Amino acid sequence: MRQPIRSRLSRAALAAPLLAAVLLAGCATRPPASDPEALADYQQTNDPAEPTNRRLYAVHQAIDQYALRPVAVGYRAVVPQPVRSGVRNVLGNLRTPVILANDMLQGEPRRAGDTLGRFVINSTLGVAGIFDVAESWFGVRGHAEDYGQTLARWGVGEGPYLFIPVIGPSNPRDLVGFGLGIVSDPLSWFGQGAVVDGLVYGRAGMTVVDTRESLIDTIDDVNRTSLDSYSTLRSAYRQRRAAEISNAGEVAPAAATSTGFGVGTGMDQQRR
């Protein structure tokens, strides 16, 4: 029981040196005070590590082109839509502990009640979370919450923008939230051995595939129409996080995770 926690903690701890490397390596030049407009722009963009971030983005684009996207396209082609929905619902249901904890940490009892009720109904009537009957029969829609959002509600600033290969757009606050989400998830506390590890990695792998699948069209569109996809993603990520934090409408569904592209999963399932 102790071993898996430690290995997961150490995985989260891996992020720290990576973060340091990102911050210490190339920095964008801050415009002089004599150019207030450029300075305002620089501050608004909030990307002092831009040269390094862009290099990491290039790495990500290569990984995406040769691994992530092809796998996601294959998944979409081979697995029929109802099965993919089921997978997405199960992943969303498994995120309940994290969402519930953050509903409560943000002092949102009604949303916490929704989350708990959905979990009970979907885990039983919804056959282990495969069918989202809480929404289709009872009209209670899922929502996402994560530690990054809770930290934001508690007044923690986002910090400088970061781009991390595979994980995607982020910042120190959301990255810490992402780590907390992994460490605090009770599903990662139970048992050990090959079966448990298999389930844990299987779930992580499915989350990546499901997320990328839900983003195929969106990212294709960005790559096709943007003159600078790096800055498009940066702007979109920061705007979307701001909307999520303010709980303005249900921007992200339950299967979404805290950082990066994570929110993509089921992002087309919008509030109604």
Added chain:
Amino acid sequence: MHDLDRRALLGTALFLTVAGLAGPAMAQADIGRAANFIQSTGQELVAAVNDQTRDIAARRQRVAAVLRRAVDVESVGRFILGRWWRQASPQEQQEYLKLFEETLIRNLSARFGEYQGVRFALGRTQQRTEDDVLVNTVIERPNTAPFSLDWRVAEINGQPKIVDVIAEGTSLRLTQRSEYSSVIQRNNGSVAALLTAMRGQIQQLAQREQGR
């Protein structure tokens, strides 16, 4: 003197009361007008997209025509260029607006043109902001989960016009502003470099449309 003060006070109070009553009523009227405008524009777009009697090129042209009428292309374009607008020469400004209109209309009509079988409805939340109205719509397509789009509608010369589209909390004009600004900055503040990139992009879009 005191009387005058009192009269001024009363007058102000009366004015405030009337304004207080009229304010929300006017906001309601604005919201209704903007929502009606989006409703009718949306219906025109849906009709153009779903018109089975025409081929995809013709459908796209009809979509583009509706968009040209409904979107305030110039103010959106100027907003997106932001602080670089003033740094551009008058010729560059002219050319930018021309290229921007073409990029915007081509991109949007290419995207909407593919939405076969699309349906849309006004959503629940219509709200007034400081100087415009946000109209929420729900877009439904076959085999796709419904998603919501917010349209920012402003009064331009007494006419309601679309000035922004917001999906998943992401504003199209803010995102594009960041994109264009980044292109200019990475070319040492040259607006001409952005124009070159835009021309290249339009060429690519045109080639892709012909390839279809």
